[in-house]
Amino acid sequence: MGKGMRTVKILAGLTGALIALLAVALFAVWLWVNPNDYKGRVEAAVKDATGRDLDLKGDIKLSVFPWVALELGPASLGNPPGFPAEPFLAFNHAAVRVSLFGLMERRLSTGRISLDGLDVRLLKNAQGVGNWQNFGKPRSPAAPAGSQSAGLPPQIAGIEITNGRVSYPGFTLEKINLAAGAVGAGDVPISLSLEADRGVAGERLTLNAKVDLHADSELKAIKLMAVNLSGLVARAGTESPVHWELTAPTIDVDLNAETIEVPEFAASYSSAHLTGKLQASKILDDLAVTGSVTLAPVVLKELAPRLGIALPKTRDPRALAQFAASSDFSYDAGGVRFNQLAVTLDDTHLKGDLAATGVPKVLKFDLTVDQIDVDRYLSPETPPAAPAPKAEPKTASGAPAMGSQLPDAQGTLVLGSVHFAPLDLSNVRLTLGSQSGVVHLYPVLAQIDGGSYSGNVTLDLRDATPALSLDEHLNGIDVARLMAGTSYKGKVSGRGTLNLKATAHGAQLPAVLATLNGHFDANLADGALEGVDVGYELSLAQALLKRSPEPARSSPARTKFDAFKLSAEIANGVAKISDLTISSPALRVTGGGSANLGNKAIDIQLLASVQSVPGTSVADIPLKVTGTYPDPTVRPDIEALAKAQVKQKLQDVLKKNLGGLFGK
8 A cells, every 4th residue: 555545544534533523513512502591692792793782582593414504583683872772673583504514625505594574674863874874883994905805605505585574764665575596606596576665545566576696706797687577556546556567688787897787678567668778887976877768659548547647638539649759868967868859649749859957957958849739638618607706816925936946948849830729830939948937938930821920928937926028929910810719709800910019927817917018019901890880880870960760780790991900008907099090992990999908898989981982971970889809889979979060060150150260
């Protein structure tokens, strides 16, 4: 027998002796040592290490072959000073096993680690410090380069958590069940289920997760594969929970590079389906995310109730049906951006860029809409009621102004065509600027029925009562179509120019009209006043003068004109009209008066002259217009007529008897 062979036999014998000795020692420990005798020492050591009280209520059980196994529970760990006396965490049962043979081979091989009834209660004190912070004594300085870093313990047969619970004021995760496969031997399959509750009655979220985890020994490079998250969402007021799901083939996390990459993901909620991708960088100190997302077409009326959104009733029952969207996106400390945004609502398509950037955030946009029929989305028409007059709501003293809640914004919106009430607008361009509660729309441009509109609107919301400034111009506009959607429908026709430059204050239309100050003018051609027959009123005046029978009315009542002009100065909601002129080949009407924009009352005096009426010779007949401008009443001014008749007779007498004084 050679010397080497004898050495091997000696080593084998020594190894066998050591194994036998270790087995005997462990058996002796199991036989004569009661681990419960060391509870006090363990509790004191934990107190010294963490500053928290450990309470080992249950028995500690120890086994030694073929596993060194330790079981304990129930147990709890208390909160630090300054927090309630309730435990920070507690559990019903915990168990860990280590292979005896692995220890003999200088290899740590751990069996399944199990924890049942884990209850973690997270809290913050008045200073904003969490009970999970400052856990124990400060750590020792970092280990020198080349030393072994802490990572996942090798060869763990599995980890199991059952009936777990984690709570934070207003939020609870419960029924937590976690199962992880063998750790340290390749990919680790993980399954997780839980229920989440944020304290709202009727709301509930469930999660079922399955994923394969691959990580290096230091947990610096993590790859999640076959990611599948799903569950149910229950909302208050909904009949049944809604299914949701998120899947991704891979998710790569690199803590050294501080990056996350999701090359592909798919998410669904009820009938809504999202797909996309994302990349994140600087995830530990200055998060930045880029990616893209697409929402497949969805029936909005079916999805909205699932989201707890009540859609308004629309005039067109088919409106608010189809919805789809897609966009590239990015997020960083500077803000969030949506580029190549595309949104489809029914038959309307929006494209462009949208961003909220800067400090404070400024909403920036450059959007284009191909077409929209606004009428479809208005409330259904209902028979008009007689509402009680509403006073302007009073703002409580010290209440914040509306502008304090308005984000700063700047951008342009271009619309190819817009149908609104009777108007068809095209080539609409709106430039918006909003800063510190002041909204400025300028320029606002559009083509309207062969005419054009340009506007300059400023809305100042810095005070409790909004202030409005208008500079509006309509050129070549069809007034009949302009008025068709208002209470003045069918009252006037013609094409021409309207200008308004004014200021006002108020949050509602009655207050705005009552405080309106400025100038208005109109110049119309080739139109008519509907419901007003000045020719009939002149014939009626002639009949009164001659004491002849009242003439027959024409139907419908109508006064055609070649030109209609007026200008008015508006003060506190009352328009003072000084130069109203209506003219045609056979008629000329001039006059002035007032119109109250609040109660719509009018009081206008007119002087009408017939230029050419066969068989008659009537001139300068005074007319009085009263009532409201949606429903005016025109009558001869009897008092003025009488005065004019007396004056004319006096002039005739004087001229006849004292003609020499007047010359020839």
